[in-house]
Amino acid sequence: MDILEHFRQTDALLEGHFILSSGLHSPNYLQCALALQYPADAARFGRAIAEHFTNENIETVASPAIGGLVIGYAVAAALNVRFIWTERQDGVMTLRRGFSVRENERILVVEDVITTGGSTRECIEALETRGAKVVGAASIIDRSGGAADVGVPRIALVSMQVPSYKPEDCPLCKAGTEAVKPGSRTKV
Numbered sequence: 603m604d605i606l607e608h609f610r611q612t613d614a615l616l617e618g619h620f621i622l623s624s625g626l627h628s629p630n631y632l633q634c635a636l637a638l639q640y641p642a643d644a645a646r647f648g649r650a651i652a653e654h655f656t657n658e659n660i661e662t663v664a665s666p667a668i669g670g671l672v673i674g675y676a677v678a679a680a681l682n683v684r685f686i687w688t689e690r691q692d693g694v695m696t697l698r699r700g701f702s703v704r705e706n707e708r709i710l711v712v713e714d715v716i717t718t719g720g721s722t723r724e725c726i727e728a729l730e731t732r733g734a735k736v737v738g739a740a741s742i743i744d745r746s747g748g749a750a751d752v753g754v755p756r757i758a759l760v761s762m763q764v765p766s767y768k769p770e771d772c773p774l775c776k777a778g779t780e781a782v783k784p785g786s787r788t789k790v
């Protein structure tokens with residue numbers, strides 16, 4: 603399975619010269635939700651992540667909402683375990699909707715994309731403060747190139763560096779190409 607090829611085909615990964623929502627410029631734009639539109643694709647990625655954890659006695663998969671929901675559910679389905687999620691309430695990642703965890707319950711935390719690892723870390727903290735044992739973390743894409751540390755063993759199906767630049771430092775601008783907002787450009 604060539605994951606990045608699937609991302610390109612579904613426009614989940616664009617290559618060119620983009621203005622990110624942060625205002626920074628980048629040669630790549632990633633929108634994981636587009637790669638997961640078809641359940642069969644999500645299930646395939648879910649199985650690929652699940653294969654790394656078949657010997658870990660995972661009891662539950664948990665994801666930070668919203669980005670982790672589709673892939674987390676797919677991993678839980680592949681492992682045949684339950685699926686729960688954390689979400690922010692007043693800015694703090696927490697368990698809502700009546701979800702609860704047991705003392706020492708073995709949990710795998712799954713996200714679509716890890717950039718700094720921030721939401722995965724917040725999800726882990728929300729679970730561990732309630733007594734669960736987070737035994738691992740996973741994502742489809744690791745945008746940190748392996749650098750993000752979430753405090754538990756972590757895997758990603760694809761590791762990539764996605765550079766971003768201030769407009770005044772952008773080498774693509776210096777090369778004379780025009781930066782575009784994602785969505786205003788067709789796939790390459």
Ligand SMILES: [Zn+2]
Nearest residue numbers: 627772775781
């Ligand atoms: Zn630029």
